[in-house]
Amino acid sequence: MADGTVSGADRDESGRRGASDHSDGGHGDDVRSGDNRSDDSDTDNGYSDNSNSDNGDNNDSSGGDDRQDYHDRGYGDGWEELRQQTLRRDNYACTRCGADDRTLQAHHIVPRSAGGPDELENLLTLCRPCHGVIHQHNNAFDDVRDDAPLFPERTAPDPVARLRTPADQCCTRCGAERSDPTELVAWTDVPASDDGRPAPSHVTLCKPCAGLLIERDSAVEKEVLTANHTISVHELAARRTDAPVRPSAFALSQVGIRREPRTLRERVVDDTPLRFLLNHRGIRLALLVAVGYVALFVVLAL
Structure with a gap:
C-alpha cells in the first residue's frame, strides 16, 4: 500500500482527473452512462445506499449533480476532495490487487452505517471488481466481481486482504478455513470428475492438503498451482503429514484423497x-x- 505520497513529481489534480475520471478501464470514478453507471448500491438508481453495512461506497464522477447527490446522502461538502485525497495517497492504484487501469473507488473500512467516519484513515482505494469482493452481498457488483484476482496482493492491507469469495478461503479437501491468504494455494487446472460433472475453474487448498495432493496425484504439479506468494514444493511436501487423514464429507472427488x-x-x-x-x-x-x-x-x- 502506498505511504501517502504520489510517486514521481507531484501530480496536478485537475490534469489527473481530466485523464483518468472516466468509465471502466480508467483510474477515475464510474460515469453513469448506459450500463456503465456507478454500481455501488443494492438499488437501481446508480448511487450508494449506506443504510446497509454491506453496501458499497459511492464514487461517481464529479460534477454539480453528483456533488449534490453526495450531499443529499449525508456525505458532506468535503467528500469529493476527500475521495480524491484517498486515490492520490494510494498512487491511483487498487490496494487489494494493485491495478491502476480500472475504475477506482474509495472504500470505507468501517462502513458509514456502522459509524465509520468520512476520514482519510478510514478509506482505501479499490478497483470496482475488488470493491465487489469486499461487498459480497451487493448485487450491483455481480457483473464485475469475477474480474477481480482470486488472491489479494501480498502487500494488501488487512481489511481488504481477502480471496475473491468466502468459499475460496476454505480448503476444498479438508474444509478448514484460512483467513491468511498465504496459507492457501489454488489448483487452476482441475480435471473433470469421474461422474462427468464439469470441472470447477479452480479449487483452493490449504498447504498441508496441497502437499498431499502433489505427492499422491500426478495431475497436481507446481505449474498448476498459484498463490500470492512464492510456492515452495519443499514446504508443501514437509507439511503434507499435517493434512487430515480423511477428506471432508463435502470434498470434491478430485481432491478426496485419503492419507495413511x-x-x-x-x-x-x-x-x-x-x-x-x-x-x-x-x-x-x-x-x-x-x-x-x-x-x-x-x-x-x-
Whole structure:
C-alpha cells in the first residue's frame, strides 16, 4: 500500500482527473452512462445506499449533480476532495490487487452505517471488481466481481486482504478455513470428475492438503498451482503429514484423497466414523457435559 505520497513529481489534480475520471478501464470514478453507471448500491438508481453495512461506497464522477447527490446522502461538502485525497495517497492504484487501469473507488473500512467516519484513515482505494469482493452481498457488483484476482496482493492491507469469495478461503479437501491468504494455494487446472460433472475453474487448498495432493496425484504439479506468494514444493511436501487423514464429507472427488494414518488416534478416530463425533468441537463439548452430568448423578446417588 502506498505511504501517502504520489510517486514521481507531484501530480496536478485537475490534469489527473481530466485523464483518468472516466468509465471502466480508467483510474477515475464510474460515469453513469448506459450500463456503465456507478454500481455501488443494492438499488437501481446508480448511487450508494449506506443504510446497509454491506453496501458499497459511492464514487461517481464529479460534477454539480453528483456533488449534490453526495450531499443529499449525508456525505458532506468535503467528500469529493476527500475521495480524491484517498486515490492520490494510494498512487491511483487498487490496494487489494494493485491495478491502476480500472475504475477506482474509495472504500470505507468501517462502513458509514456502522459509524465509520468520512476520514482519510478510514478509506482505501479499490478497483470496482475488488470493491465487489469486499461487498459480497451487493448485487450491483455481480457483473464485475469475477474480474477481480482470486488472491489479494501480498502487500494488501488487512481489511481488504481477502480471496475473491468466502468459499475460496476454505480448503476444498479438508474444509478448514484460512483467513491468511498465504496459507492457501489454488489448483487452476482441475480435471473433470469421474461422474462427468464439469470441472470447477479452480479449487483452493490449504498447504498441508496441497502437499498431499502433489505427492499422491500426478495431475497436481507446481505449474498448476498459484498463490500470492512464492510456492515452495519443499514446504508443501514437509507439511503434507499435517493434512487430515480423511477428506471432508463435502470434498470434491478430485481432491478426496485419503492419507495413511500414522498414530493410534489417527487409526482409531480419524480414520473411522468416530471422527464425526470426536473431531467436532460442539459435539466434544456436548459429550463432556453429558459425561459430567452422569458423573454428578452417580455421586449424588451414592
